[in-house]
Amino acid sequence: MEQLKTIGRELAIGSHGGWGQSKEFLDLVKSIGEARSKAEEDRIILREVESLRRRIAEPDVPRRKMKDYIIRLVYAEMLGHDASFGYIHAVKMTHHDALPLKRTGYLAVTLFLSEDHDLIILIVNTIQKDLRSDNYLVVCAALAAVCKLINEETIPAVLPQVVDLLAHPKEAVRKKAVMALHRFYQRSPASVSHLVSNFRKRLCDSDPGVMGATLCPLFDLISADGNSYKDLVISFVGILKQVAERRLPKTYDYHQMAAPFIQIKLLKILALLGSGDKQASGHMYNVLGDIFRKSEQSSNIGNAVLYETICCVSSIYPNAKLLEAAAEATSKFLKSDSHNLKYMGVDALGRLIRINPDTAEEHQLAVIDCLEDPDDTLKRKTFELLYKMTKSTNVEVIVNRMIEYMINISDNHYKTEIASRCVELAEQFAPTNEWFIQTMNKVFEHAGDLVNVRVAHNLMRLIAEGFGEDDEGAESQLRSSAVDSYLRILREPKLPSLFLQVICWVLGEYGTADGKYSAAYIIGKLCDVTEALLCDDTVKAYAISAIMKICAFEIAEGRKVEMLPECQSLIDELSTSHSTDLQQRAYELQAFLCLESQAVERVMPLDASCEDIEIDKNLTFLKDFVQQSIENGARPYIPESERSGMSNVSNFKSQYQHEASSHMLRFEAYELPRPSPAHVIPQVSVPTPIADLVPVPETTYNSKTSQASKLPSVTDASSAAHGLKLHLDGVQRRWGRPTYSSSSGPSSTTSTEKTTNGVTHIDGVSSQPRDKLNESRRQQPEVSAEKQKLAASLFGGSAGKTEKKATSTQRAPKGNTRNAERPGATRSVSPETSKEKAAPSVPDLLDLGEPNPTSTTIVDPFKQLEGLVGPTPVPSPLDNSVKTSGLETPDLMAAVYTDLPPSGSSSGSLGSTIGDMYSADKTSNTATSAPSIKKGPFPQDSLRKDARARQVGVTPTGNNPNLFKDLLG
Amino acid sequence: MIRAVIVMNTQGKPRLLKFYEFQPPEKQQELTRSVFAVLSGRPDNVSNFVEADAIFGPGTRLVYKHLATLYFVFVFDSCENELAMLDLIQVLVETLDRCFKNVCELDIVFNFNKMHTILDEIIFGGQVLETSSERVLKAVEEISRLEKSASSVSFVPKSVSGRFGR
Secondary structure, X not given: OHHHHHHHHHHHHHHOOOOXXXXXXXXXXXXHHHOOOHHHHHHHHHHHHHHHHHHHOOOOOOHHHHHHHHHHHHHHHHOOOOOHHHHHHHHHHXXXXXXXXXXXXXXXXXXXXXXXXXXXXXXXXXXXXXXXXXXXXXXXXXXXXXXXXXXXXXXXXXXXXHXXXXXXXXXXXXXXXXXXXXXXXXXXXXXXHHHHHHHHHHOOOOOHHHHHHHHHHHHHHHHHOHHHHHHHHHHHHHHHHHHHOOXXXXXXXXXXXXXXXXXXXHHHHHHHHHOOXXXXXXXXXXXXXXXXXXXXXXXXXXXXXXXXXXXXXXXXXXXXXXXXXXXXXXXXXXXXXXXXXXXXHHHHHHHHHHHOHHHHHHHHHHHXXXXXXXXXXXXXXXHHXXXXXOOOOOHHHHHHHHHHHHHHOOOHHHHHHHHHHHHHHHHHHXXXXXXXXXXXXXXXXXXXXXXXXXXXXXXXXXXXXXXOOOOXXXXXXXXXXXXXXXXXXXXXXXXXXXXXXXHHHHHHHHOOOOOOOOHHHHHHHHHHHXXXXXXXXXXXXXXXXXXXXXXXXXXXXOOOOOOOHHHHHHHHHHHOOOOHHHHHHHHHHHHHHOOOHHHXXXXXXXXXXXXXXXXXXXXXXXXXXXXXXXXXXXXXXXXXXXXXXXXXXXXXXXXXXXXXXXXXXXXXXXXXXXXXXXXXXXXXXXXXXXXXXXXXXXXXXXXXXXXXXXXXXXXXXXXXXXXXXXXXXXXXXXXXXXXXXXXXXXXXXXXXXXXXXXXXXXXXXXXXXXXXXXXXXXXXXXXXXXHHHHHHHHHHOOOOHHHHHHHHHHHHHHHHHHHHHOHHHHOOOOHHHHHHHHHXXXXXXXXXXXXXXXXXXXXXXXXXXXXXXXXXXXXXXXXXXXXXXXXXXXXXXXHHXXXXXOOOOHHHHHHHHHHHXXXXXXXXXXXXXXXXXXXXXXXXXXXXXXXXXXXXXXXXXXXXXXXOHHHHO | OEEEEEEEEOOOOEXXXXXXXXXXXXXXHHHHHHHHHHHHOOOOOOXXXXXXXXXHOOOOEEXXXXXXXXXXXXXXXXXXXXHHHHHHHHHHHHHHHHHHOOOOHHHHHHOHHHHHHHHHHHEEOOEEOOOOHHHHHHHXXXXXXXXXXXXXXXXXXXXXXXXXXX
């Protein structure tokens, strides 16, 4: 910044605005650069914008001045200030004939306007004209504007011109025309559907660049519908072969690679076309093998091609030899010192294990390394990999790791994702109920409000129903352990609302069930909950319902309920609450306490949350009422299907959606408005379904159905008859029970639950949801192809039952040791790590003085490394000096050119050098632990890793390199 | 496709914003700020990739390069390859350097319309157009030449460094 200021000043003094931009623009930039605060900067720009607003509107602004104004406006908008008053002037500028003005105009409008802006209509005409211009630059500028500004409605206006340009003599124009058509396809596939043959034709364009551009739209087309393009497989393979054999002109080489971007696109396309198609894949094997053989590991772009080849190989019909090559390449990535390559390696590994889960075994240590890496991106990628390879033998390790990580991050978006993954894995693979509940507690405690409500309801259902065992003892044990853990957790000062809801519900149902805690104690706890800081109305509703339940159980047992003062004050508070729901509950509780024990038992039966509730769908009990109303002159109810001139709701809706999606100007007249069917529903005089707004514990519902003239079932049945299942679902999901709803309801909700689990099996659970979780676990092997493969390796492969036992026995100490060793594992103390850190942290600038040849990309990477081993200690002091003094002249190019030898960033190569330097230690190291090559060069390192390995749950056994088998095997 | 190209300095001040899908100005600022927040929180010796679904929607990633006082950031979706995007940044920077002879932040500030021209020759409508910096340069020079001949007055900015011989 300092430098910028000085140079700015020099410029202002020396140049007097004699170059390109006007002096005023220069002054503006300079004063912004000198601004000391954001506020000052804003003031300067606002002043500028104001003056521009005045001057731009003056009559007869010279053209050159106008161009300058527009550029300043673009600049102001880039800094976040409103420049909308100038849009019209930018539009006007596109009408100019002079090329510089026209280009500036187009630049400004593409930056200013959205495709739906009102001013676009004023530009379309100009674009049309410019697309036909003789000057190819004008055409290019217009095409750029086409890409950005033409929306679905205006595509037809420019489409013919753009198609004509496909035959333009200049290849740059042809290329851009192809891309513009691609853009049209992205906007509205229908608009260019008749032009697909043009894309195919352009594939044979004489210019490889145009061919390359055509691959982009073809990629999109093929990902939408691969089957129609199977005939192109051979052409694509042919092109790829030619490219890989360097048949293209030298100008397409990039860093010694032959047209790498074209290769990457082709590989992506082949991956799509070969997926699940043995015949098509057969054509590709040869060329893919060639690419592997020729792969260039030393350059960044070479690795990009290699990675893309791995992706392709893992996507097409498997070929053992290619997969082997891919695995080898992947292991090179993983062993690399560059974080970028490790990241690609982890991603590639994730693809390969889908085909062969054993691939991961070899890279266990590398993966564990990535998990502990300071790089967040790498860590997340690794968690993604672990998520893919979770199974029942390693679920505990993986989920614990995930939760540990989840606790430490503040990024809510990712927290939500990882929490939902934990839940998903726990639901699928939980080894025991206790573990499941404990895991859920942890997830709720740390990511409470971010998890889906469904998860909370699943948990409640699980506690209520158990895992489907008939063993009553186990079930009640589960419940009391849940109650114990919740009472413990309640001591925490801050708990998420959703978690509090679960706690309240469980305490209400089972708090006093095993007789360990007195009713007064539980009620006291519940009252405390309502006084907590973050307690919202929903939690209060849960709490008071829970209190009601506990009172009910007490009364039913014939004991007298002592009303605690805090409970009384809670009732008083809630009965004057703004929320009518809370009021209602408070009054209900009060009324309830006056009832005698028999009535109470009927209203609130003990442990009735799992009982099914009978529904009278025909509403026979209302017959008398209806009869009476009709006699009193009410109109009889006409079933929806019999109402004339009225399509049913869903039909109406879909039609509407169709209209919305096609989003075109309508030329035919609108139909007559229809009476909305929704209005007819309340005809039966159904009160609004208050109950749906706030979740009500089931038992209260029971009481309501008997007390309050069976309102809910009325709403339910009537709305079900109309196909409005919206709030039905809500009710159901809350309770996860098909209690009172149409029979189609439960299956639909359960199936959605399943799909969110990433599992797609359909079972008729609606009748016995009690077994659902259990059943889904039992059916695991046939869940999805991917899991199937994992499972096959689990049961059929080396990972036998003995291993499982081993892990389970070690589970117990694991929890303690992990926490104890945590600080030690942070890698800050050991001397060699500090060295490790020092070397790569050297900024790009330091490479200034390095005698690194600027264009010696052909140099053998390993030789290069060898050369670096000696001098490494020399540059580092130098570097520091550069860092301090050299900062004055931030020269991008120094960094750029040292990056040029594409062996990767400076940090990468330095890192590897260090590895080399220590390679001597390696030999001594092998004595202590056999698989040391994989463990890295340092003895301490490997020791620490062994400790980690034990923590994670496996003992390294002598020569057996299969550490972490439970994690990776 | 490539969703956006952002160039900003190490204090988070935008130097060039180009969104290939329209974003209103306020949103652009917000996105730039969140990108800066992520990047400035990352240590030096880590990968150049960041998953950006929290900022740009599901499936988006960004690749960045920190050079001197500037961050070059490309945002893209799953149709692109991270390493290839990293090289595309390299192409952009190389071209800028050839164009401005030892490019520095100041060149970019003062010539940001020229930078747009260069970028338009590399990325077009969110797709990679050209990866050879020589050819990009040639195209840009051609534009400059034709612009010059089209109007009597020279509009083509000469680079700062050229003038002052830094």
